[in-house]
Amino acid sequence: MLDALTPNTLEDCIERAGAWLEGVRQPDGHLVFELESDVTIPSEYVLLMHYLDEIDDGLAAEIGRYIRRIQADHGGWALYHDGAFDISASVKAYFALKAIGDAPDAPHMMRAREAILAAGGAAKTNVFTRFQLALFGFVPWRATPAMPVELVLLPATAPFSIWKVSYWSRTVTVPLLVLAALRPSARNPRGVRIDELFVVPPEQVRDWHSRSVLGDNWKGRGFRAIDAMLRPAEKLIPRATRQKAIDAAVAFVTERLNGVDGLGAIYPAMANSVMMFDALGVAADDPRAATARESLRRLLVRHETPDGVETYCQPCVSPVWDTALAGHAVLERAQEAGGRTVGEAPAAVGAANEWLLGREVRVRGDWSVAAPDLAPGGWAFQYRNDHYPDVDDTAVVGMLMHRSGDPATAAAVERARVWILGMQSANGGWGAFDIDNNTDFLNYVPFADHGALLDPPTADVTARCISFLCQLGHAEDRPSIERGLAWLRSEQEADGAWFGRWGTNYIYGTWSVLCALNAAGLASDDPAVVRAADWLVSVQNEDGGWGEGQESYDAGGPRGTYRCSLPSQTAWAVLGLMAAGRVRDEAVSRGVAWLAAHQTEAGSWDEPQHNAVGFPRVFYLRYHGYRHYFPLMALSRFRNLSASNSARVGWGF
Template sequence: MDTEKNNILAALNRSIEQGLRWLDSHQKPQGFWMGILESNVCIESEWLLAMHFLEIKNDSKVEGMVRGILNKQRSDGSWETYYDAPGGDINATVEAYAALRATGIAVDAPPLEKARKWIFEHGGLPKIRVFTRYWLALIGEWPWSKTPNIPPEIIFFPRWFPFNIYNFASWVRTTLLPLSILCARCPVLPLSDPRRLDELFPEGRSRMNYSLACNRKALSWEQCFLMLDHFLHTYQKIGITPGRETAIRLCLEWIIKHQDADGSWGGIQPPWIYSLIALHTEGYPLDHSILHKGLDTLNDHWLYERDDGLHIQASESTVWDTSLALISMQDCRRDYRNSDTMQRAVEWLLDQQIREPGDWKVKVKKAKAGGWAFERANRFYPDVDDTAVILLVLTRLAGVYKNREKLQEAIDCALNWLLAMQSSNGGWAAFDKNNNLAILTKIPFCDFGEALDPPSIDVTAHVLEACGYLCMDIHHPVVHRAVKFIRKEQEPEGCWFGRWGVNYIYGTAAVLPALKAVGEDMHASYVRKAADWIQTRQNSDGGWGETCRSYMDCSIRGMGPSTPSQTAWALMGLLAVDSGCYRGNIDRGLNFLIQRQKSGSWHEPQYTGTGFPGYIVGGRIELTRKNLEADFRQGTELSRGFMIKYNLYCHYFPLIALGRARDHLSFETHP
């Protein structure tokens, strides 16, 4: 072994040991890891507005949330949807403004004056999305008649009907039903006179443009649905709505049945907060066990403090963080038999496996449950991504886990569920199967982002990688169809779109290790084209980075300030392909990670995760939406996107890359 390799391996060993010790010290007593899941101020703003509507008085969280919102205000007066975005977001800014006014901040307070100026400079209230309009309607600042009408009668739609609730993505389904009750009842608790938002209507409310932006072609689906929306409002105004009370009762029953074990709904904010408001609107008092549980869980594991402000997580990534932390330990060759940390984490994960059916059962009737959810308390929505990653963990425990029968049974249940969830095009979605009815994206309600959950490249790649570890190679029918889907979705430049991580670096880095795991020829031209693309995106500092803007501007795919997580992804991709020609890129990337490790971990303020980056068609983002491209050019960044920051991505992904790099270098030395 030459001196250079000796030095690299020594540096890798030191960095890995520091990183593993950091993980040990940050494991929760129950055995899991949980990094904070950050998003934007809409989360805190909507909770403050909900507290107003629910008439929750003297809540100790309010002052901290107000400080948190003010701390995040940009110098131009706006609020952004992700770290260091080039422009503010109209929806976040309006919701933050409304929330601050609702808590009593005066209209002439400097933060509000700056925010108001920015709002007017960027089109004012006519530019806000549907969700923001609903919030303004709840507090009496927007007419319910000018919001998209969601009739509760949707609960009656048969399974074969396109607009059946189970044709929507799970996150939409759980949000639609409580919102349908609110659309039917049109509840309002106005702000008191000193707190009204009259100043946002400079020409008066009667002259406000309340219309929704849409495709203006007369024969477009958007126009047809706007006409239908007008009819629904007229129908409701007349007051003859047979079956409505039955529909509302069935919606309430569905909502109550779907409450999570911790009191939330769907493991995310929108269905949780709208369900609380809908139930209260229907007469459930705040001290009712359902509402009490739903409100009380907010005081538990959803809150976090930062910079003297109080914030609320958009979701919680407990299962995801724990499984990836374990993979990082496995890739760093930690011995499970001598690691209490790993043993406690594995037992915790095994206890989280979901054995009861969820909403997925509606379309996948014959399959038995066996997946894992993203969060710790969400039993109705196991997801394919978490299940695939956990399978990667469990299959590598064969021979070292004491109860082999228990382990194999968990693996078999998970694999059978995963295989049953494969969509007809060969790919896998996050929560549902064949959830791709494009017409649903055209209804007015769906301007916020993804209404569907079609197969995505990154989820499919993670399933493929698990299949490879389970000895299913490229000739297996399931694997063959998945690889065909992946090849079809490759971009002309060689990269792949990232649905759940930012962005093309994430997608491409997920695919390459998966192809290797199932035995693909890693010298194939399409594989090398992908690796070459990663190579060309390396920054001068040795790292890789990609801004969230790449979801809006395809000319900057794979470009942005270097981050630890995205550098790790790029390295994971190159290491899966490397035959020597990428060695220099790999060494520079490793040096980037090693040099920037501080106190065992890495610092990363950038957002490298996504919730809703934009409408997805066949796995790719739809780049033909002229209004969004116009928003981008005007500086209104990702006005319909929802980006998130996983606070542990900057730790376990670098460890995974370092561990795989050490194995790679050791193999080169001792083939």
């Protein structure tokens, strides 16, 4: 394989990958790839149609094809490609298929039901699923945690308030608090029921049984005791106070509806806002309700298949992220090709930068509650999500614009720099959306059984911020950079890797940090760099590639390994090793050869596996773009560094 990878072969791989990527660029210069999660989101879309009595049978049939196709051999549904049975995902999928019209005695339904019952039945589902079951009247509301809507009235300084939790938790929870207060019932016009999924009669389910993924300990038990006290106490809340809280929640949602991009620009929040307006009696054609419904429809993805049209619903979209990352790959490709340099950025990058400039966030979002004096400047993940820009997207876009050298972007890059500096947490790290959002005990409240209520600093996001600041090279930023580097050193695992919060997993985290250490000027023989690079080499597969499964997020799960090599993770490992100064190591050459050997005829790569994470152990993501632009970036950088006298990358990313 290595002998066949001649410079001409490598150049051909790069050019074909670049041509493929340019072929999917939108006319206005941006790129957006599919973002797939698991069966829960498309299942919830079907159930929402039945909740509202707005059933589109044709669309439901298309979603049904998707749900049936991804049913696993174990009979149920998993949270990621080839994953283990998940009770909550399986209950929602079964419910959706039954609502679509699948007969309970159909073989696939029988297999699913047997798997669900063997796992303890629908009473064992997580909190979000239990709320769905309560809305349909399948379980009493006592089967869900107590969630008084009066929480929205608490100030940011209160021990527990909506300002103490992450953006995603905030936007999902606020409309759900209204639903919990009003306790509406789904219209369910066809009377679909799933009593057969309960081991005990649903009406006898007296308490919720979920436990935080963080474990069952004194914190969790303490909050469950508080939960038990809140239930009778809620009855004593004055009616005027409750109405004031509902009004405050509605005002919160209305201010952040975000047009056709939706509340928080994420499906659960958007769906909850639709149900909230419906429960309040807001007509479907009211601009608020109509726009909220449209935001959901825009998440649908349709594909022609041999069995007919198949549709699924994305959890959100990722155009800013995709456009910026693809831009870095395009710049890397152009660095030497045809005698061009990154100082003569391709026209495609100029168009992407122009598109990105139009999406710069210039308003104060929720982050300003903790930083009222900080000027806005940055980018969100989606088309629009102005209340919730994130430092990860901001750093990646900022590095692209700075590297492109376009004077028209200089002011936006400077605003991004100031904003990122102001978003640094006290411990030196960066969270994605908020500052010091790390009140750990809140992850044990009954509602937070997913264990991801917060947005604390993470290694991958911190690395991106450091890379950006180092690339800009302002001497006055060095103290912030040094605090970030110290935090990263403290987070390095014993084996040399770093945890990947937003991408799978230790390969992603380790690559991200090695880029930051390179940008910060750490020598390749720095102990942290050596240990990280040695770890990447130690988990390389025999075929020369790398792969890591979502099982790495499980306690004691395997790190940096999977049953086969994957394009995105092979690219990350190669990029990480090159950032560590090992461009001429055999491990890098073998990784590059693996990427070249597995490129498709069309110029891209295949990767059905999930490659990122929403909430570790609970919600995983498959970025369809990762298998395209990261291999292009890795191959191009390898070519460029191999022809250089320097082993240093020279850029933050």
